Amino acid sequence: MSRIVEVSVRHAKTKVSAVSVIRVVHALDKLRGYRCPEGSLSVAFLGDKETAKLHDDFLGDPTVTDVITFVGEDHPGEPFAGEICVNIDQARRAAKEHGVTLATELRLYVAHGWLHLAGLRDHNKQESVAMRVGEAVAVSHLDKFRVKLSVRN
Secondary structure, eight states: OOOOEEEEEOOSSOEEOHHHHHHHHHHHTTOTTOOOOSSEEEEEEEOHHHHHHHHHHHHSOOSOOSEEEEEEEOOSSSOEEEEEEEEHHHHHHHHHHHTOOHHHHHHHHHHHHHHHHTTOOOSSHHHHHHHHHHHHHHHHHHHHTTOOOOEEO
């Protein structure tokens, strides 16, 4: 499957290569053991303010978060897998804290959102453990095939 991936970067200080995001999603689509729904996929890169507003509007929580994923619709004519909203500002803080590059942290966030679309949740401890395992598998898969995000500040 080679899905259509629409990439939007709405952050004044950071540029993310759309081609690299598409490569990450297409590589994740080949990940064994997890299945993201068919259809096009949207990946939006946002800042703290816009992410907090989405978090409040759709989930009733006005705090900043790292990734928000919206599940799409399985419309017979044009299936839409969903949208992954990634917070660049939170990724920058986490990258510094974890001693990794911004590109590495953003790639993890895209994988995290993709795994949500594949059915993983992280609302309780058991679900969070399964999500961490899924993230490790996804990152290992991306590393194996040398699939990275390209980011400019």
